[in-house]
Amino acid sequence: MKCVHVFVSGRVQGVFFRAFTKRSADDCGVRGWVRNLSDGRVEAFACGDEAGVDCFLNEVKKGPPASRVDDVEVSLAAPADIREERDDFRIIY
DSSP: OEEEEEEEEEEOSSSSHHHHHHHHHHHHTOEEEEEEOTTSOEEEEEEEOHHHHHHHHHHHHHOOTTOEEEEEEEEEOOGGGGSSOOSSEEEOO
16 A cells, blocks of 8 residues: 655645545545645645555646646655545545
8 A cells, every 4th residue: 555645736725626636536546635724735645556646646746727736745654644544535624
């Protein structure tokens, strides 16, 4: 299992980025969460098989049509960092 902690900056709030991220996670078969940060970035945590996580990262780097992704910081994480055991991907409000 591969897990990543992701910070996305650019025009990523108010453009359905979290919904896009959830849909991408569901399509790629990863679990985890996504949320907006007060500094304008989006934070996500995703776990799955290597191909699924790579698929997820490729989509997040593109973003939805209304967004502009300037930077994506990715670090490897431990599955325990997911906060709670979940079998899905959720948006944190």
